[in-house]
Amino acid sequence: MDNGKTPLLDELEKGKWPSFVTELKKAAKKSPIAAALLSQLEASYKEKIGHWKPGGIVGVKGYGGGVVGRYSDAPERFPDAKEFHTFRVNQPAGFFYTTKKLRELADVWDKYGSGLYNMHGSTGDIILLGANTANLQPCFDALSEIGFDLGGSGGAMRTLSCCVGQARCEKACIDSMNIIYDLTLHYQDSIHRPAWPYKFKIKVSACANDCAAASARSDLAIIGTWRDTLKIDQAAVREYVAGGLDILEQVVRKCPTTALAWDAKKKELKINADECVRCMHCINEMPKALHIGSERGATLLIGGKAPVVKGAMIGWVLVPFIKLEPPYTELKELIDKIIDWWADNGKTRERVGELIDRVGLSKFLKAVGLKPLPQMVRAPRANPYIFWSEKEVTKNE
Amino acid sequence: MSKTDFGPPDYRELIPPVIKENYGRWQYHTIPRPGVVKHVSDTGAVINSVRVASPRLVSSDFIRAICDIADKYCDGYLRFTTRHNVEFLVSDENNLQPLIDELGKKGYLIGGVGHSISNIVHTQGWVHCKSAVTDSSGLVKDMMDELYEYFTGKIKIPSRLRIAVACCVNMCGACHCSDIAIVGIHRVIPRINDELVSRMCEIPTTIASCPTGAIRPNPKIKSIEINADRCMMCGNCVAVCPAIKIMDPVNDGVSIWVGGKVSNARTPPMFSRLAIPYLPNNPPRWPEVTAAVKNLVEVWAANAKQGERMGEWIERIGWERFFKLAHLEFTDKHLDDFTHATTTFRSTTQFKY
Numbered sequence: 001m002d003n004g005k006t007p008l009l010d011e012l013e014k015g016k017w018p019s020f021v022t023e024l025k026k027a028a029k030k031s032p033i034a035a036a037l038l039s040q041l042e043a044s045y046k047e048k049i050g051h052w053k054p055g056g057i058v059g060v061k062g063y064g065g066g067v068v069g070r071y072s073d074a075p076e077r078f079p080d081a082k083e084f085h086t087f088r089v090n091q092p093a094g095f096f097y098t099t100k101k102l103r104e105l106a107d108v109w110d111k112y113g114s115g116l117y118n119m120h121g122s123t124g125d126i127i128l129l130g131a132n133t134a135n136l137q138p139c140f141d142a143l144s145e146i147g148f149d150l151g152g153s154g155g156a157m158r159t160l161s162c163c164v165g166q167a168r169c170e171k172a173c174i175d176s177m178n179i180i181y182d183l184t185l186h187y188q189d190s191i192h193r194p195a196w197p198y199k200f201k202i203k204v205s206a207c208a209n210d211c212a213a214a215s216a217r218s219d220l221a222i223i224g225t226w227r228d229t230l231k232i233d234q235a236a237v238r239e240y241v242a243g244g245l246d247i248l249e250q251v252v253r254k255c256p257t258t259a260l261a262w263d264a265k266k267k268e269l270k271i272n273a274d275e276c277v278r279c280m281h282c283i284n285e286m287p288k289a290l291h292i293g294s295e296r297g298a299t300l301l302i303g304g305k306a307p308v309v310k311g312a313m314i315g316w317v318l319v320p321f322i323k324l325e326p327p328y329t330e331l332k333e334l335i336d337k338i339i340d341w342w343a344d345n346g347k348t349r350e351r352v353g354e355l356i357d358r359v360g361l362s363k364f365l366k367a368v369g370l371k372p373l374p375q376m377v378r379a380p381r382a383n384p385y386i387f388w389s390e391k392e393v394t395k396n397e
Numbered sequence: 398m399s400k401t402d403f404g405p406p407d408y409r410e411l412i413p414p415v416i417k418e419n420y421g422r423w424q425y426h427t428i429p430r431p432g433v434v435k436h437v438s439d440t441g442a443v444i445n446s447v448r449v450a451s452p453r454l455v456s457s458d459f460i461r462a463i464c465d466i467a468d469k470y471c472d473g474y475l476r477f478t479t480r481h482n483v484e485f486l487v488s489d490e491n492n493l494q495p496l497i498d499e500l501g502k503k504g505y506l507i508g509g510v511g512h513s514i515s516n517i518v519h520t521q522g523w524v525h526c527k528s529a530v531t532d533s534s535g536l537v538k539d540m541m542d543e544l545y546e547y548f549t550g551k552i553k554i555p556s557r558l559r560i561a562v563a564c565c566v567n568m569c570g571a572c573h574c575s576d577i578a579i580v581g582i583h584r585v586i587p588r589i590n591d592e593l594v595s596r597m598c599e600i601p602t603t604i605a606s607c608p609t610g611a612i613r614p615n616p617k618i619k620s621i622e623i624n625a626d627r628c629m630m631c632g633n634c635v636a637v638c639p640a641i642k643i644m645d646p647v648n649d650g651v652s653i654w655v656g657g658k659v660s661n662a663r664t665p666p667m668f669s670r671l672a673i674p675y676l677p678n679n680p681p682r683w684p685e686v687t688a689a690v691k692n693l694v695e696v697w698a699a700n701a702k703q704g705e706r707m708g709e710w711i712e713r714i715g716w717e718r719f720f721k722l723a724h725l726e727f728t729d730k731h732l733d734d735f736t737h738a739t740t741t742f743r744s745t746t747q748f749k750y
Contacts (some may be wrong), residue, residue, distance in 0.1 A: 011681040012535055015542030016506065020452040020524075020534040034456075037524070044523035044532065045680040048646035052527040054639040062401040070525060086525065090405035095477035098410050102475075104629035106457040115457040119477050122520060122570045129454075129525055146398035147406050163479065166421035168436055168444060175421065177408050188402040208661035211479055215666050216574035216659045223661075250704055254663050281662040285704075288425035307566055309608050309633055311736040312573035314659075314666050328543040348602060349637070391662055 008039060008045040026142050027115040033130050034114040040072060047185045051078070051303065058133055060140040064193040067136060068148025085136060087113075087128040088151035089143065090184065090191075091120055092333065093177035094164050104146040112139035118177045122217075123201065125163030152193035157339075162204035163211035164225075165179035169321040170287055172206035173224030173296040174324050174337040179204050182328055183335075190339075197346035200339060201305075208280045214304070214315070218256050219352045220335065221301040221315045222324070226293030228280075229273035236289035251282050300331075302338070303353025313353045316361070319377040362387070413474040415444050415488045415584045431550025432507035445487040447496055450506040450516055450541070450548060453481040454524060454534050454649070466503075470496040480516045480559075482509050506549055512556055514547035514694070519562035520569045528632060529564035530581030530649045530677050536562050539687045540579075544694065555701040555710075558694065561657070566631055570749040575656040576707035577693055578669045579686060580676070583630040584648045591620035593640035603638040608735075629735070651686050655693060655719075656708030670716070672723070674730035696723045715749050 012021040024041070027034035031209060040051050056069030067088040075082035092101075105126070109115055114130030118388070120129040126148075129141055140150070151159030160183055165176030184191070190200075203214035206224040214221035241247050245267070253259045259275035260282060262268075269289075283290045300322060301315030324331060341364065344354040356364045365372055374380075409417070426436045434446045451459075463483055467475040470492040476484045485500075487493050500507055507700035510513035517540065520526065540560065546552045561575040565582075572578035594600070595618075603621055604612045611627035613633060614620075623634075625683035635643045653676065657669030672693065676685045693707075700722060701710035711719045720727045733741045 003506060008681045012538050015538065016459045017538055017541035018452045018506070019449055021538075022456040023452055023454055023456040026458040030457075034556055041523055041532075045535070048649070048680065049644050050523045050527065050529045051671060052525065052529075054527045059399055070527070084525070090408045092411050093408040094412075095479075096408050097475055097477075098411050099467050099475070101406060101411060101475040102460055102464050106460045110457050117455050117457075117460065118453055118521075119451065119455055119460075119481065119483075120453075122518070123456060130406040144403075145399070147403070149401070149403050161479075164476070165421075165707070167408075167416050168423060170423040170425050172421070172423075181405070181408060185404045194403060207672070208660065209721050210659045210666070213479070213571045213659045215572065216571050225650040254704065256663055269605075279663055284560065284662055288427075291424075306571075306573055308636075309478070309609075309631075310604070312568065314574065314668070347605070348603075349606065349633075368677050 002034070002037055002301075007044040009038070009042050018306070021362040024116065027136075030110065031114050033084065033132065035077045035112065037074075037084065037116070037130060040074070040078040040081050043074070043077070051081075052084075055077040058136060060137050060150070063150055064190075064195075065153035065156050066192060067140075068153055081130075083132040084114075084130045085133065087131065087136075087139065088121065088123075088125040088153055088159065089128060089148050090151040090159050091124050091161070091272065093162060093181045093184075094167050095120065095124075096167070101146075105143075105148060105175055105342075108139065108146060112142065117321075123151070123159050124158065124268060125159045126296075131215075150192065152191040152199075155196040156192070156194035156200070157190040157196075158199050158201045159191065160184050160202045160204070161212060163206055165206040169206065171209065171292055172221070173226050173272050173292050174204070174206050174298050175202040175224075176206040176212070176224065178326065179222065179328060179331075182326060183332070186332060187313060196339070196343050198341070198349050198351055200352065202335070207286065208278060208299075215301050216304050216305050217306070218315070219302065220338065221304055222298045222331075225278050225299050225321065226296045226319055227296040228293040230276065230293050231279070231291040232269055232271065232287050233291070234268055236266050236281065237286065240269065240286050240289055245286070251285050253279055255279075256281070277381050299379050303351070303356055304353050305353055309349055310354050310357065310383075311355075315353070317376045318370065320373060325336055334368065341367040360387075406498050410434035411474075413444070413486050413488055414474060414538075415442055418442065419444075422426075428511050431513065432510050433497070434510055445490060445491060445493050445502065447485040447487060447493070447507060448478065448482045448509050449485070449500060450509065450545075451477075451483050452479050452523045452538070453516070453519065453535065462503075466496070466499065470499070477645060478509075478516075480509070480518055482516050485630045490620055506545060508545075508549040510550075512554055513550055514544050514554070514558045514560060516548070517541060517560045517562055518570045518575070520564045522564040526564055528567065528636065530583060530644070531564050531651055532680060533562045533564045535680055536579055536651070536683055536686060539681075539683050540690050546725065547694065554694075554698045555703050556706050558697070560690070560706060562628045564622065571659065572657075573669055574659045574666055575669050576655065576657065576697075577690060578654040578657065579653050579690070580654060582650055582652045582675065583632060583643050583645065584650065585626040586623055586625050586630060587632075587635055587643040589592070589623065590640045590642070591615075591618050594621060594638065595619040597640045603634055603641070606637045607635060646678075650678050651683070652676070653686070653689055653693070654713045658706050658708050660706075663705075664709050664712070667712075670733050672725055693723060717749050718723065
């Protein structure tokens with residue numbers, strides 16, 4: 001066993017930014033499993049290599065995922081890190097907590113695990129890092145008791161996440177928190193029992209600023225928008241200008257479609273609503289003076305993902321505008337059609353965007369019953385190799 | 398058996414009363430000081446949010462410590478942001494200054510709002526990931542020790558700057574759409590343990606996992622072989638076949654990418670593009686990476702116009718000018734040779750020297 005000294009990691013307790021090493025040490029004082037992690041991490045720093053073995057399936061009763069198996073590749077050196085499994089715990093929408101709820105969570109995790117967390121993981125879950133196999137079921141039972149359920153892993157719908165939305169943002173065009181809470185409850189089986197070719201992620205951002213990085217990080221991105229005209233409070237505009245905002249340079253000239261004009265004489269900001277593409281820039285610059293429109297809904301984008309396997313993609317427009325009111329029936333029906341088609345046609349480890357890339361957007365749209373629209377493309381095709389079906393031509397006998 | 402499939406705690410029971418009462422009614426916000434956002438509702442109600450840095454990897458002690466603070470000043474309500482910061486939700490404005498004072502006294506860094514460098518979105522690294530080439534938490538700590546004054550607002554910058562770290566090319570964490578991204582990379586093709594392949598791996602799945610078709614079967618020894626010319630060290634085969642190893646402490650390293658964004662404000666979302674193909678993996682302080690990132694931040698801050706994100710600035714001046722200003726070498730590694738390569742080639746005679 002290593003001697004427990006951590007000279008390399010100790011370096012990372014210096015400096016102004018809060019130190020994860022200090023956190024590891026705090027946990028290590030109370031938990032042998034956290035102490036083992038600290039020693040193993042020091043070894044990784046020294047040897048420049050990770051010490052976790054690939055794979056290992058573990059779980060709790062009734063679930064096909066939500067717990068990620070992790071084993072040390074050097075259990076003789078770090079015996080307490082031999083089993084170091086992770087719980088993915090579904091976070092509350094918008095990452096809101098009461099201190100009571102967080103303390104209950106900490107009490108459970110101190111009892112059964114390392115006392116270490118990621119708040120939060122890349123997908124959005126609370127990540128509880130490091131429990132041994134024997135403690136998994138009792139730990140889940142205790143989590144269940146205090147109202148925390150597991151998130152997704154493997155070829156499943158992954159834990160949904162969203163921006164803060166209407167809870168605390170004036171730009172929210174949709175109720176992002178309610179949408180993911182509703183969808184999460186609706187898709188419990190799909191989240192907890194992996195049955196698909198690969199992961200499927202849904203994220204919701206309540207406006208086009210996309211604070212949840214939905215277009216980059218989810219197979220189905222739901223992004224709030226509006227269809228009428230943004231609202232202008234001219235008195236508040238004048239307030240910003242009087243306060244020193246260079247409205248021509250910082251607002252009008254940055255409008256991507258030159259939809260804005262500033263009448264310096266009348267001190268009035270004008271918008272050509274037909275030209276506005278709702279990019280959010282002017283609203284971001286003058287939140288007190290400009291507001292999202294009244295006819296609100298969302299744009300849906302399909303296919304966003306990181307590089308595995310065939311390269312990173314940013315989601316493509318699938319539905320330019322959809323109204324989103326509970327119980328979100330139209331949205332759920334569309335999600336089901338998308339997933340059915342992908343589950344039937346996707347190869348192992350092929351995300352829905354890659355499948356669309358492989359077989360063509362046209363086939364996908366037909367399968368899910370959507371009409372092609374110019375909003376879906378940057379430009380129409382530039383090559384003449386067009387597919388025609390027999391139905392579209394006259395039979396020449 | 399315990400209750401299953403009940404979903405996350407209901408957010409409606411976790412939001413403070415002022416949010417419940419003003420849900421969907423917020424009218425505007427101001428930033429009264431760096432790290433503090435004041436939201437005002439159409440009812441005139443106000444909530445102040447105080448944002449502090451977190452290392453993301455935290456202990457129960459950390460959680461209880463922020464709970465103590467939230468109990469004292471926020472009626473027991475707090476939240477986390479999508480970039481791992483903690484936000485104290487202050488309903489009573491009289492508590493704002495005392496909260497800020499106590500946070501300052503206890504060494505919490507307040508910031509990450511508006512035109513700033515917010516917390517770095519990052520992955521598990523050596524702490525917990527089986528495919529980690531490097532340690533994300535360590536890289537974040539090193540960079541933010543150097544850049545924290547951009548978080549606290551002491552140093553002003555033209556726009557927001559979003560940094561992400563991924564410990565391998567799987568790029569968990571929006572690295573492909575960040576102003577600056579740090580990504581762990583391999584530079585040597587995987588090694589195959591032939592004996593284990595037949596025992597541990599499904600050969601057709603392993604062959605199919607390769608995005609460039611570099612893997613072929615070797616039926617004589619019931620194993621596979623890799624065509625070195627076609628292997629781009631992505632690690633996909635390693636993910637499906639544990640008998641293949643790719644880790645190489647001598648040659649693995651870190652790459653740096655720039656110019657991505659997810660927001661639609663002004664310009665469409667953009668991919669991050671390769672700036673530096675390789676820097677050594679040099680824990681615990683990764684001085685080469687930290688210096689390179691600092692250089693990128695400073696070059697952008699000195700040259701971008703007010704409100705211009707990294708990618709917008711580079712698009713305006715051109716990549717050829719960017720490489721010159723940032724003193725970076727343009728190499729064969731910068732030429733894309735994967736799925737969407739031709740979309741990156743230049744088809745105009747318009748360029749600069």
